[in-house]
Amino acid sequence: MEGMVKASKPNPGKSRGRRKAPEPTSTRLPIRISVDREALHALDKRAIAAQAGIGIVAGWLASWLVGGSGLLQYVITGLAGSLVGGFVLERLGIDLGIRNQTASRIVTATIGALIVVLLARIIG
Numbered sequence: 533m534e535g536m537v538k539a540s541k542p543n544p545g546k547s548r549g550r551r552k553a554p555e556p557t558s559t560r561l562p563i564r565i566s567v568d569r570e571a572l573h574a575l576d577k578r579a580i581a582a583q584a585g586i587g588i589v590a591g592w593l594a595s596w597l598v599g600g601s602g603l604l605q606y607v608i609t610g611l612a613g614s615l616v617g618g619f620v621l622e623r624l625g626i627d628l629g630i631r632n633q634t635a636s637r638i639v640t641a642t643i644g645a646l647i648v649v650l651l652a653r654i655i656g
Contacts (some may be wrong), residue, residue, distance in 0.1 A: 586634070587611035590641030597642075598649050609645045617644020 583591040584607065591610030594600075600609075621628070630636040 573632070576643075583614065583637075586637050586641055587614055590614060590617075590645045593642045594636075594645030594649050597646060598653075600649065609648055610641055612648050613643070613645025614641035615644065616647050617641050620644065620647065622656055 550552065573647060587610030588603070588606050589610065590613050591606030591608070594609055594613060614637070621640055628636055628639055630639060
């Protein structure tokens with residue numbers, strides 16, 4: 533029986549071809565979110581309310597200029613616009629020259645809201 537190949541027995545000391553079962557993973561997010569309670573208490577509630585009011589006005593102005601409606605849309609567009617407007621004007625080095633801080637914030641947020649609305653219309 534020359535053509536027969538002898539089957540080798542697995543070596544008991546080695547785990548050949550066997551893989552260790554994967555350990556169960558927990559459902560932990562890769563990002564850990566924590567709240568700094570001291571910083572949260574230090575937030576100026578009036579400043580947050582003022583920024584929300586500016587967001588509403590800026591969102592309304594932007595939607596009036598390019599079309600749109602809805603209070604929630606005004607707020608979201610205005611708040612996003614205040615971030616975008618501040619970023620864009622700062623990057624471009626543009627100073628509006630408005631001495632009244634509230635008026636300057638409204639104009640900046642409105643410019644940003646216009647950018648946000650127009651980009652949303654181009655994308656969507």
